[in-house]
Amino acid sequence: MIELSHVTKRFGATLALDDVSFAVRPGSIVSFLGPNGAGKSTALRCLVGLVQPDTGTATVAGVAYRTLRSPGLVAGVLLNADDAHPGRTGRETLRLACLTLGLPFSRADEVLAEVGLSRAESRRRVRTYSLGMRQRLGIARALLGDPSVLVLDEPANGLDPQGQRWLAGLLRQRAERGGAVLLSSHQLAEVARIADRVVMIGAGRVLANRPLADAGAAE
Ligand code: ADP
Numbered sequence: 001m002i003e004l005s006h007v008t009k010r011f012g013a014t015l016a017l018d019d020v021s022f023a024v025r026p027g028s029i030v031s032f033l034g035p036n037g038a039g040k041s042t043a044l045r046c047l048v049g050l051v052q053p054d055t056g057t058a059t060v061a062g063v064a065y066r067t068l069r070s071p072g073l074v075a076g077v078l079l080n081a082d083d084a085h086p087g088r089t090g091r092e093t094l095r096l097a098c099l100t101l102g103l104p105f106s107r108a109d110e111v112l113a114e115v116g117l118s119r120a121e122s123r124r125r126v127r128t129y130s131l132g133m134r135q136r137l138g139i140a141r142a143l144l145g146d147p148s149v150l151v152l153d154e155p156a157n158g159l160d161p162q163g164q165r166w167l168a169g170l171l172r173q174r175a176e177r178g179g180a181v182l183l184s185s186h187q188l189a190e191v192a193r194i195a196d197r198v199v200m201i202g203a204g205r206v207l208a209n210r211p212l213a214d215a216g217a218a219e
């Protein structure tokens, strides 16, 4: 449902991705793990068409993300919690996304409730939000179209332990309903509760791809 196949990407002299291949099947959660600069963001950006691989293919639901007819309804994407316009309220941010996706505004309030942003918080400008609140807003936007695929870059950033448990439960629920979830992280601890498999990347290369229990044992 999410697949990178032999993806290579250079930025000048930097080999950001070196023959990277892995897949996330329906009903499963994969944690994409590696230190800063390892290539995680580049791989996720390839998946959603923001970065063009030099060679290889990156597909969502079997095709290039950009060729999906309603990408926002197929795959929810969180790339960077700072994407949201600081001068808009959280609710406005989501309502604008509803317009883009052709969804009723009521859907914005549904996902706000789902991510635990209160009515009062959703009416404040994003510039007043903590990082954790911005993450929740970004996750809310990813969930708007009720997609079967989630691609999330460092979704646990800024979430406290309770927030991380909430996120783990939410992602588990999506996977149990047949969704495919890919999330990146620079540390194993926080994602240990979430993933079925761990794909480890270092300096642009896949170092390991195993069930979580094995990955934990290797630490
Ligand atoms: P991660 O998300 O794991 O921190 P990135 O995918 O952001 O890693 O970066 C991988 C490597 O590619 C790093 O060396 C980074 O500096 C480089 N890189 C990423 N994007 C660009 C870009 N647009 N131009 C030049 N170098 C880039």
Ligand code: ADP
Binding pocket: 041, 079, 080, 153
């Ligand atoms: P993230 O926090 O999502 O990993 P980064 O802060 O690494 O994102 O990068 C933000 C933007 O800058 C991205 O578009 C990325 O491709 C680009 N970028 C990252 N590293 C470099 C670099 N060394 N040179 C130029 N652009 C870069």
